[in-house]
Amino acid sequence: MKALYIIRKVDELGRIVLPMGLRREFNISEHDAIEFFVEDDKIIMKKYEPACIFCHSAVDISIFEGRNICKKCAQKITTLTKEVNAPATKNDLGDQS
Numbered sequence: 001m002k003a004l005y006i007i008r009k010v011d012e013l014g015r016i017v018l019p020m021g022l023r024r025e026f027n028i029s030e031h032d033a034i035e036f037f038v039e040d041d042k043i044i045m046k047k048y049e050p051a052c053i054f055c056h057s058a059v060d061i062s063i064f065e066g067r068n069i070c071k072k073c074a075q076k077i078t079t080l081t082k083e084v085n086a087p088a089t090k091n092d093l094g095d096q097s
Contacts (some may be wrong), residue, residue, distance in 0.1 A: 006022075027047070028047050030050070033047075035047075035048045045072060051067045051068060051070075052068055052069050052070035052073050053069060054070075054073040055068050055070060055072070057072070057073075060072070062074065
């Protein structure tokens with residue numbers, strides 16, 4: 001990406017206008033959500049894309065109880081839950097007979 005230097009003034013309501021070129025380059029449309037981060041003395045804006053709360057992947061996202069989770073993490077949790085809830089066998093209990 002090429003370096004870009006643009007100055008915009010903040011209006012009386014705290015708004016700024018993103019230049020059309022930036023909106024096109026980052027595929028930002030009207031009503032898209034934007035995330036804001038603060039890093040040292042910088043304000044960083046990023047188009048919001050839902051991501052998994054565990055691995056931060058944005059691929060195959062589902063919502064479970066209000067949280068974003070990807071398919072891979074959901075499968076891992078399902079496998080772990082089955083292992084934890086599996087009935088104990090004699091060997092699991094230390095039976096040596």
